[in-house]
Amino acid sequence: MPPRLPLTAVSSPLLRPILPVPRRLFSITSTLLAGPPKAKAAEGAKKQSYGKKKNTKDESRKGAYAIGERRGIRTRIVLSNTNAQPLDTPPLTPDLSNITEAAGNLFAFPEEEVDKLRTLRAFFRTQDWRLFARPSSVLRRQAMEIGSTMDSFDPVTRRIILDGYKGSGKSVMLLQLMTWALQKGWIVINIPNAQELVIGHTDYEFDPASGKWTHPSYTSHMLTQRIAKVNATALANLSLTTTVKLGRNEYAAGTPLLTAVSSAGRDFAAATDTLRFLLSELQNNPETPKVLFAVENFNLFQIPTVYRDPDFKIIHPHDFALPSLFNELLRGERKFHNGGLVMGVTSRTIAPRAEAFELFLRGEEIGPYSKADRRIHEGLRGAEVMEMSGMDGEEAASLLEYCRDTGLLKVDEVEEGLIREKLLLSSGLPKEIVKSCVRIARC
Amino acid sequence: MPPPRSLLLLRSQCLRPAPIRAPLLSLRPFSDKSAPPQRPSENTPYPPHVSEEAAATAKFTGSTPPEIDQGTPVEEVLKRDPEAQKSAPQVLKKDLPGSKRSYSTMPPKGPGGYYEGQNEGYPEGYSEGYPEEHHMEANPVDNVEVHAGIPHGAKYPLPDLPLPPTARLKKRYPPIVEQFTNMIMKEGKKARAQSVMNEILALLRTKPVPQLNPLIPIIPSAPPAASLPGDPVAFLQTAIDSVAPLVKIISQKASGGFRDQVPMPLGLRARRRTAIVWIIQAADKRKAKQGLAERLADEILAVMEGRSKAWDQRMQVHRTGTAGRANVKVRM
Incomplete structure (x- = not known):
């Protein structure tokens, strides 16, 4: 063992003793300062076994939750209550929007549409469906007003931002509109919670072709699990107007749109292109039915995301493909061939607020010295703001x-x-x- | 052998007179130490009070002695002494019998101008003898719409009396709900406890109808089981009152270094408290698969169906209480 030297001596290169350097030196601590090696474990001590390790944990002490069980509990939506008195509530039918007397009355969501609305994730846990025998709702004046324009033959797209206090019935009205849309054979696209796209819970990727950021797995899931399932009939009846290459596959003109959406949508890399292609088909194909595209918690599309670019700068929400596509529809830059309804639902009470968005909802311009995000304000220009009032x-x-x-x-x-x-x-x-x-x- | 009971009174210690304590003169009931008050010596002759002197005189003359315990009112003196009446002040002269106030202190009796029943309890014609001009006339008021059923002077209908006990702000919730809420409260966060309580009651509405176990004694006053999910407060109360123990066991020192298990009866609130503690403990021991409200709601259902651990605890307490009932000391 070499003599131990004081630290000052070691730090001087002239005084450093020449020592045999070990071949694999992982530690940056010099051998000299490392101290004497530790005494080896006594002979006969516990031998290390290389066989299969015994599970020392008690079998009965498994985790409280199986994989996915907690999410199941958290997201379970109960739409009925066996204890509640079942009532003969008339069903919500598409012709009601033209009957003035229907306003202010109670209507039940029909069974077939309830399944589809569930798939669209249009019901929420926070709503009190679990207390009643079956989901029903009161038809509001605003729903009648929008519903009456849904029947028009003009290819007009109503572009609405629905604003209102928490609990004022915005989402329930959207449910009613979606029910009518499904009954009328419209194509229904829904983003049930805009928050999922901005809080960093899903993967993101830059798409150099479009210059936008994308959510590959979210878009894929949205296409295959929601759009293709709910609108299967309507999409199967539409055929492609052009030949298109989505991902690795090429889809010839005349192929059902459903095939393209469900097979190309499965590919994460091609999902955003598929969605863009689907929207362009709905814009160009004269056979296309009307379309309802809705986003819940729309205000979350107006606040800075938690995603970062390679320069570690925060990515603007409108730099993402999905919000920007929706904004294009809301501004009227993209128009569905036969019209429809584009709707962003935003809460006034507990929303994360963006100043520019607040100003837009109030119909005010951004002041010259304001630091509010002008891009947000410009990105929504042209949309109609509707307020959900209290009940009469x-x-x-x-x-x-x-x-x-x-x-x-x-x-x-x-x-x-x-x-x-x-x-x-x-x-x-x-x-x-x-x-x-x-x-x-x-x- | 102890002396007979009748002789007990004749024991010397019983007959010994209690020592009379001399007044503690050393105490100093004043604040200034330097100048103690002049304590009158016992030899100093004190002239008695006038009344005392008069009483002493009356004792041997045989006349009526004046009241010593309480002072004689001036009115009484005036009554007795006609000479004093003459020199009495004006205020006192007014109240002398025969004098008359210039105004009436009696409640006026207007013809229909006052609340009905106001004159009840007064004899008929009580205002007779008082000048007529002092009777107050009712002011006829126009343009006042009086609704049917609303008493005169009230704007809205009066509430039904007696008011229910829960009409008071601080007692507006059912007592059992209030007690349960307070017991699930932690760190004084009552609003949070209330929201959990609301969630429990909402969950009880969605629970299936409890399948009652015939071996489990549900309180006889309970509503039918089928109606319980529709009335979650009754659900909660039935579960708690059923599992609540009748007694608590206290450990009492006994002879020979032993300790006796003595049952003590509990009041309603204490019984419920014990039951709630057991229910919360049993709910916490379940695998923490859900939130607090879900666990407690499940446990309340389990109590109704006889599956809860709280029943074991109740039976244990009752068994110990039955075994130890001989230890109860009843004071006659």
């Missing part, structure tokens, strides 16, 4: 009678005084009206 007395009466008939509200008669009380306490928000019937009540 008639609508609230229908909802309260529904609660009473189901067994949530223990009154014999829904009187005017009760309706006024509930309207006052809930600000007319249907979610709060139902809550007031459910939560801890006076005994």
Whole structure:
């Protein structure tokens, strides 16, 4: 063993002793400072076995959750309650949008459409479907207004940003519109939560051809699991107008659009191109039905994403393919051949806010000295802003009678005084009206 | 052999007079140490009070002694002494019998101008003898719309009386809900506990109808099981009241270094408290597969169906209580 030298001596190159250097030196600590080697373990100590390791863990102490079980619990949506009184609620039919008397009445979502709406992920956990025998909703004035334009023969696309307080019934109205659209044979495309695309929970990739960032796996899943499944009939009836190469495969003109979407959409690399191609087909093919394209939590498309580019700069949400495609539709740059409905739903209450978006919703311009993002403001120009108001007395009466008939509200008669009380306490928000019937009540 | 009970009273220690304590003169009930108050010596002659002197005089003259315990009211003195009446102040002269106030202190009796029933309890014609001009006339008020059923002077209909106990802001929830909420509360976060409670009640609405176990004693006043999911508060209350123990066991020192297990009866709130503690403990012991509200709702259903560990605890307490009932000391 070489003599131990003081540290100052070691640091001087002149005084450094010449030592035999080991061949594989992983440690940067000099041999001199490493100290004497540790005493070897006593002979006869526990031998290391190279066989299969025994599982020392108790078998009964497995994890509380199986793989995917937690997500299943978290995302499970219950749409019925066996304890609730089943009611003979009339179904929501497409002709209702033209019947003025239907406004403010209760209608049930038909069974076939419920399955499709589930696939579209249009129902939410936060809605109180689990308290009622089957999903039903009160037809609102705004739904009637939009629904009446859905029937027009003109190839007009209504481009709406729906704004309203939390619990005001925006998503439920979208459900009603989607139901009508599905019943009328429209193609329905839905992004159920815009948040999924900006908070970094899904992969992203730069597409040099279009200069946009893409969400390959999300887009693929959206195409194959939602668009192709829900709109299978409508897409199968459409044939390609041109020959197109998507991914590795080429699809000849005349092939059903469903084939292209479902097979090319499976390829992550080709998913965004497939979506773009699908939209261009819907723009160009005269046979195409009307289209409903909706985005929930639309305000999340207006805040900076958590994604970063190679320079570690935050990527603007409009630099992503999906939001920019939707914005093009919202601005009217892209138009569906036979018209339809483009709708962004945004909450006013608990939304992450972008100043430019707020100004746009209020119909104001960005001031010359403001730091608000002008790109956001410009990106939405041309869209119509619609506000979801609170319920009026008639609508609230229908909802309260529904609660009473189901067994949530223990009154014999829904009187005017009760309706006024509930309207006052809930600000007319249907979610709060139902809550007031459910939560801890006076005994 | 102990002396007979009748002789107990004759024991010397019983007959010994209690020592009379001398007043503690050393105490200093004043603040200034330098100048102690002049304590009058016992030899100093004190003239008695006038009344005391009069009483002493009356004792041997045989006349009526004046009241010593309480002072004689001036009115009484005036009544007795006509000379004093003359020199009495004006205020006192007014109240003398025969004098008359210039105004009435009696409630006026207007013809229909006041609430009905106001004159109840008064004799008929109580205002007789008072000048007529002091009767207040009812002011006829025009343009006031009085709704049927609304009493005069009220804007809205009055509430039905008596008010329910939950009409008070701080007692607006059912007591069992309030108690359960407080017991799941942590760190004083009541709003959070209330939201969990709301979730529990909402989940109970979605639970299947409990399949009652005939071996499990559900309280006899419980509503039918089929109606419970529709009324989650009744669901909760039935479960808690059913599993609540009747007694608690306390350990008492006994002779020979032993400790006795003595059952003590519990009040309603304490019984419920014990039951809630057991339910929360049993819910926590389940595999933490769900959130707090889901676990508690499942446990409440398990109590109703007799599957809960809380029943074992209740039976254990009752068994110990039955075994130890001989240890109960009843004070007659």
